[in-house]
Amino acid sequence: MSKVKWRNRAIVVLIGLAVALAVVAHQSTRVRAGWDVLPENQGSFKTVALQYTKAAGPDIRPAYRAFLTAIDPSTSVIAVCGDQADAADLDAFLRSCPRAHPERVHMVVVGSPITAWCKDRFLVTGSTPAALLTPKPPVTSLRTRGNDALVAGAIARAFPQKFHAVSTGMYFDSGDIVTTSTHLIVSDSLWRKNAGSHPNDAGAVRKFDRTLAAEFGRRVLHLHGVPDHHIGMFAAPLDDHTVVVGDPSMARGLWSKADADALGAADFSPQVARMFTRAAAQFQAAGFRVIRAPLVYFAPQEYLTYTNAVFETRGGSRIVYMPSYDIPDIDALGRAAYESAGWEVRPIPVRTLYRYRGTIGCLINVLERGR
Secondary structure: OOOOHHHHHHHHHHHHHHEEEHHHHHHHHHHHHOEOOOOOOOOOEEEEEEEOOOOOHHHHHHHHHHHHHHHHOEEEEEEEEEEEHHHHHHHHHHHOHHHHHHHHEEEEEOOOOOOOOOOOOOOOOOOOOEEEEOOOOOOOOOHHHHHHHOOOOOOOOOOOOOOEEEEEEOOHHHHEOOOOOOEEEHHHHHHHHOOOOOOOHEEEEEEEEHHHHHHHHHHHEOOOOOOOOHHHHHHEOOOEEEEEEEEEHHHOOOOHHHHHHHHHHOOOHHHHHHHHHHHHHEEEHOOOEEEEEEEEEEEEOOEEOOOOEEEEOOOEEEEEEEEEOOOOOHHHHHHHHHHHHHHHHEEEEEOOEEEEOOOHHHEEEEEEEEO
């Protein structure tokens, strides 16, 4: 074989090796980075998603009107509807409130009945295109709840350059997992959904946490003995070292008979209080400064809370879109908790929502964030 042929073959081999090494390096980096889920307390809104159904309209429209009016007009909104009747009803609602900037709303129709809880069925990564991380389909007798699993795929098909749906192979509601830039915060609620045949195996729990740390590329803070509900319903990290935690004792002295008659009998018992005290203690042990906010507990997974909010940082301002219940004294304490940490509070009325076990933080899913 001539020297020229040997040289050409050598060049081809070297190019092939270089490409292979580049691919391996890229894959290794991707694995080390894990699922780079967007922190819930950093960056401005670029794109947010919500879900809308005509049936739920009377309960969710007050919150949507306030939220869409309060966010920056440059924010793109993807509204996912179950069918064309839902889309038509939403369109009529948006046209009735021009300050919500209906022109920036992009509608996606799933073709099956869904709920309004957009946050629950997928997490979002900061990659481009962003991965919409979906859980295993939940076992539920409620058809609309089951159909929420269709939403991530519908968004990805409508905007293929921006999003793609990725199955994690894990059971979760997105509210079971809260992220900061350094921490992945979960509780026993997530573990129970994935425990299988090892519900009380401490070693299996530690292995599960190590797997989460590797897959998400963050330090895992696993809360034990806390309320069996989404993390955001009782805790809201404001950054990597500060968290707002619900505290029933702050609301107990302000809860009146008129409040109870209008909203329900609250449970301020020591047994209830201990669940939230344990959460605060575990955050403190992990190095977080804890700011307490009022919380009114009615029943498991049903309470008034100020932590189920939506957060953004824009132009040097830190803004929280905070649940508001039209209870002046208690709402004021919720506002004060955030203002004490330097956050601007934009209240979102959710009095019609809390009985459904969620508020504005469960309705809105942030899909893209800017700096």
